[in-house]
Each structure stands twice: as C-alpha cells, then as structure tokens.
Amino acid sequence: MSVPGSSPGALLVVGDVVTDVIARHHGPLASGTDTAAAIRTVPGGAGANVACWAAYRGCADVRLLGRVGADAAAWHERELTAGGVRPLLVVDPQAPTGTVICLVDGGAAAERTFLTDSGASLRLGPEDWSEGLLDGVGHLHLSGYLLFSDTSRALVAEALRSARARGVPVSLDPASAGFLVRLGADRFLEVVAGVDILLPSRDEARLLTGTADAARAAAELSRRGPLVVAKQGADGALVARDGAVCARVPAEPAEARDTTGAGDAFTGAFLVALLTGAGPEEAARAGCRAGAMAVQQVGGRPPSAG
Numbered sequence: 001m002s003v004p005g006s007s008p009g010a011l012l013v014v015g016d017v018v019t020d021v022i023a024r025h026h027g028p029l030a031s032g033t034d035t036a037a038a039i040r041t042v043p044g045g046a047g048a049n050v051a052c053w054a055a056y057r058g059c060a061d062v063r064l065l066g067r068v069g070a071d072a073a074a075w076h077e078r079e080l081t082a083g084g085v086r087p088l089l090v091v092d093p094q095a096p097t098g099t100v101i102c103l104v105d106g107g108a109a110a111e112r113t114f115l116t117d118s119g120a121s122l123r124l125g126p127e128d129w130s131e132g133l134l135d136g137v138g139h140l141h142l143s144g145y146l147l148f149s150d151t152s153r154a155l156v157a158e159a160l161r162s163a164r165a166r167g168v169p170v171s172l173d174p175a176s177a178g179f180l181v182r183l184g185a186d187r188f189l190e191v192v193a194g195v196d197i198l199l200p201s202r203d204e205a206r207l208l209t210g211t212a213d214a215a216r217a218a219a220e221l222s223r224r225g226p227l228v229v230a231k232q233g234a235d236g237a238l239v240a241r242d243g244a245v246c247a248r249v250p251a252e253p254a255e256a257r258d259t260t261g262a263g264d265a266f267t268g269a270f271l272v273a274l275l276t277g278a279g280p281e282e283a284a285r286a287g288c289r290a291g292a293m294a295v296q297q298v299g300g301r302p303p304s305a306g
Contacts, residue, residue, distance in 0.1 A: 014155070021101045044260070053290055114178075153191060171267075185209075185210070197229065222244070223242070249287075252288050264294075265291050
C-alpha cells in the first residue's frame with residue numbers, strides 16, 4: 001500500500017493474453033443441431049483484463065508481461081496500448097495465441113462456460129523474466145492461470161523471489177476452479193506461499209479450504225497469508241485477515257449481460273485503489289463498482305479497451 005502523497009509506482013501484471021470468442025445464447029444448447037447465438041471475437045485473458053481495468057480505473061503506469069503467438073501478437077499489442085497498458089509481450093515462435101470460447105447463457109444470471117486452449121500463454125517461462133521488470137514497480141500481480149503448467153509455475157517462482165528481494169508486494173488471483181481441481185489445493189497453496197494478497201472467487205476459496213461456507217472459507221485462507229479478498233459475485237466481497245472476516249462489502253446493483261471478466265474488473269480496480277492509499281475494505285468497494293460495470297457489457301475489458 002502506498003503512503004498518501006507519495007508515488008505509488010507502477011503496477012506490473014504477469015499473466016495470460018488470449019483471444020476470446022464469446023457466444024451469447026438463450027436457454028440450453030441444442031445437442032446435434034443449431035443454437036442461435038450472438039458471437040463476437042474480442043481480446044481477453046485474465047491477466048490482460050486485470051491490466052486494462054487497472055488502467056481504466058486510473059493507474060497511470062500499468063505494465064503487462066505475457067506470451068502470445070505470432071498469429072495475433074500485433075492485434076493484442078494494439079488493443080492493450082489502446083487500453084492504456086504498456087504491453088511487454090513475448091512472441092512464441094511455435095505456439096499460437098491462446099483462445100477461449102465463452103458460452104454465455106443469455107438468461108438473468110448471464111453465467112458463462114469456458115472452452116480453453118491456453119496456447120502460448122502457459123509457455124511463459126523463467127527465460128521471459130528479468131529483475132529489471134520490477135524497476136519502478138510498486139505492486140506485482142500474478143494471474144493464477146500461470147500455475148497450471150510447469151513452465152509458467154517456474155516463472156511464478158522467479159517473480160516471487162525477485163519481488164521479495166525488492167520488497168514489492170504481490171497479489172494473486174487463483175483464476176479457475178476447474179484448473180485448481182486438477183492442480184490440487186495443497187500444491188496450489190504451497191506454490192503461493194508468501195503472496196501478500198489472495199483474491200479468490202467464492203468457488204475457489206471453497207475448493208482451496210474444503211469448506212462450503214463462503215465466510216469460513218475466506219477466514220481459513222487468511223490464516224495462510226496476510227490478506228484475503230474473496231469475490232462473491234452478486235453477493236459482493238469478503239475481506240479476511242488473521243483467520244477472521246473483517247469486512248463484508250455489498251455488490252453494486254447491476255443487470256448482468258455477460259459475467260466474463262467481472263472478477264478481473266474487481267481485481268484491477270481493487271489494486272489501483274490499494275496502490276493509491278485506500279484500505280482493503282474501501283478498495284473492495286471500488287472492486288465491486290468495477291465488477292458491476294463489467295457484467296453490464298459483453299467481453300472482459302473496460303469500454304475504452306475497444
């Protein structure tokens with residue numbers, strides 16, 4: 001957290017940059033035949049979305065380290081730059097840019113299902129990291145998707161070591177309950193030991209603790225790290241420290257069209273508020289406001305990101 005009146009430093013996000021193909025349909029999918037849908041192709045990726053929302057919410061220096069394929073590198077660089085983010089993209093010579101097909105039920109909940117081809121994004125590795133990436137950085141944020149391959153997990157370990165050596169605080173969003181099941185809760189918690197802020201969804205917090213109750217899950221996770229901010233979707237957010245929930249932040253009213261990227265919007269706004277001197281509860285309120293804005297539009301990026 002920054003001292004009021006001081007320069008907060010840059011936000012460095014390390015994570016996934018992918019192409020989202022969003023298909024909004026109404027009602028159940030019709031097996032073996034056609035289902036009418038509105039389909040759009042937009043830039044995405046949890047890490048990239050967080051960076052764009054942080055820039056949109058007022059962070060003047062947001063940097064993003066990610067790995068893409070040559071097929072879409074120029075497009076993603078243009079989109080990130082237009083969104084106020086300084087892209088630090090590594091172009092993979094072999095793998096294409098990751099692609100996610102987002103199936104969004106057009107009903108009231110606007111819930112989404114992902115079909116994910118991670119492509120180049122999970123090939124980000126230690127060779128793509130350097131100590132100089134932390135020059136001028138006040139906070140490092142890691143996308144949890146990086147934990148789901150050996151190569152990118154090794155990058156996470158390098159980044160954490162570098163950040164600790166420099167005294168740069170680190171946050172991490174677990175990113176995917178589905179991938180967490182495959183990785184395993186114990187292994188995840190071992191890898192992220194030493195992270196300053198954990199930003200799980202309700203399902204991720206439950207999975208990581210084996211606890212069905214959302215508040216108990218957040219509290220239990222906070223025994224393992226200084227601060228846990230558990231995103232609860234339409235129920236807002238829980239802030240937990242030292243084994244107890246210390247704040248319950250309500251969600252902002254919103255009519256959901258597409259929940260893709262809502263958690264990323266929360267994280268980006270939360271981190272900006274924290275960087276500029278807000279306390280965790282106030283920062284969580286900023287996150288809830290951004291999440292409400294995100295669900296009212298299609299795609300995971302803020303309006304200015306094109």
